[in-house]
Amino acid sequence: MRVLTSVAELRADAPDVVLLDVRWALGDPHGHARYLTGHLPGAVFVDLDAELSAPPSPAAGRHPLPSVPSLQSAARRWGLSAGSRVVAYDAGPGAAAARAWWLLRWAGLTDVTILNGGLAAWTAAGGELEQGEVVPVPGDVVLSGGGMPVLDIDQAAALPTTGGVLFDARAGERFRGEVEPVDPRAGHVPGAVSAPTAEVLTSDGTFATAAVLTEHFIRLGVRPGTPVGVYCGSGVFAAHEVAALAVAGVEAALWPGSWSQWSHDPDRPVATGT
Numbered sequence: 056m057r058v059l060t061s062v063a064e065l066r067a068d069a070p071d072v073v074l075l076d077v078r079w080a081l082g083d084p085h086g087h088a089r090y091l092t093g094h095l096p097g098a099v100f101v102d103l104d105a106e107l108s109a110p111p112s113p114a115a116g117r118h119p120l121p122s123v124p125s126l127q128s129a130a131r132r133w134g135l136s137a138g139s140r141v142v143a144y145d146a147g148p149g150a151a152a153a154r155a156w157w158l159l160r161w162a163g164l165t166d167v168t169i170l171n172g173g174l175a176a177w178t179a180a181g182g183e184l185e186q187g188e189v190v191p192v193p194g195d196v197v198l199s200g201g202g203m204p205v206l207d208i209d210q211a212a213a214l215p216t217t218g219g220v221l222f223d224a225r226a227g228e229r230f231r232g233e234v235e236p237v238d239p240r241a242g243h244v245p246g247a248v249s250a251p252t253a254e255v256l257t258s259d260g261t262f263a264t265a266a267v268l269t270e271h272f273i274r275l276g277v278r279p280g281t282p283v284g285v286y287c288g289s290g291v292f293a294a295h296e297v298a299a300l301a302v303a304g305v306e307a308a309l310w311p312g313s314w315s316q317w318s319h320d321p322d323r324p325v326a327t328g329t
Contacts, residue, residue: 074098081152093184097234113319116312117289134191144170157294162198204308215246221251224296232327242325255299268303286313
């Protein structure tokens with residue numbers, strides 16, 4: 056699975072690529088405004104909360120998967136058609152772009168990648184930005200679903216007890232239960248392994264190499280044939296971890312509900328510490 060596109064590759068292929076700007080950060084509602092002030096030429100803005108998620112609920116989490124018809128309507132607005140080549144980016148650390156990458160792969164598209172290093176890598180290489188809204192000609196893409204493995208809450212709970220590895224992609228202090236800025240309970244799913252997404256990136260915000268990532272995930276318990284699942288706060292940063300695992304050649308399932316779903320259920324046990 057090809058996961059990443061470099062700035063150099065994007066420059067070579069730009070006329071044939073649909074660029075998606077997924078400017079999003081937890082607690083920051085100004086992604087679209089930031090997009091308007093400067094984005095990659097031709098990039099279409101994608102609203103993660105409205106277009107890459109269904110409405111939140113305690114039962115399903117903060118960013119449930121959108122329905123296939125809803126995602127298809129959004130993708131057509133972005134200009135996607137059958138055979139479109141798609142590159143998603145954000146302003147760092149890559150989690151929002153990975154959410155778009157994962158969802159479109161899940162929905163059946165095969166030529167979808169993440170711009171490695173995102174907006175920062177583009178500008179660092181001297182790439183120009185343009186301002187204002189880009190409104191593409193609507194596409195006619197047909198999406199399906201089932202293209203990427205998914206876990207529900209019970210499958211995620213069972214994974215560590217059945218020989219699998221369940222990674223928690225949140226920051227270590229949230230995993231340990233020292234802080235919880237968003238969800239109702241602090242801690243982690245019993246048996247989960249702390250694997251913060253920050254650890255798969257280099258100092259310049261790009262993904263580590265496949266060799267480095269392979270060693271990283273081996274240290275965390277991944278072996279050939281090991282079933283792997285990933286969760287985070289609400290299924291966004293988990294997509295970033297799934298992308299890093301894919302770079303390392305490991306297929307991993309994403310749990311969309313993640314901690315925002317688990318922590319709302321008082322019958323689910325919570326572990327703290329390491």
